[in-house]
Amino acid sequence: MNNFFRGIIAAWGAKKLGGGCLSTIIIFALIWTLLGKCNQGAKSQSAPSPRPPVAMCR
Known part of the structure; x- marks a missing residue:
C-alpha cells in the first residue's frame, strides 16, 4: 500500500477512534x-x- 493512502487511512481511523491527543x-x-x-x-x-x-x- 502506498504510504500516502496508508497515512490517510490511519489518520481517519485515529480521528474516529481517538479520544484525546495522546490516544x-x-x-x-x-x-x-x-x-x-x-x-x-x-x-x-x-x-x-x-x-x-x-x-x-544418474
Missing part, C-alpha cells in the same frame, strides 16, 4: 503499523521466491 497519536501509529504489516504479507504470498536450478545426475 489519537497511539492509535495512528498502531493503524500505520498494521497496514504496513498487511502489505508485507500480501507481497510475500503473491510472488514466489526464485529457486536455484537443481542438477540431477
Whole structure:
C-alpha cells in the first residue's frame, strides 16, 4: 500500500477512534503499523521466491 493512502487511512481511523491527543497519536501509529504489516504479507504470498536450478545426475 502506498504510504500516502496508508497515512490517510490511519489518520481517519485515529480521528474516529481517538479520544484525546495522546490516544489519537497511539492509535495512528498502531493503524500505520498494521497496514504496513498487511502489505508485507500480501507481497510475500503473491510472488514466489526464485529457486536455484537443481542438477540431477544418474
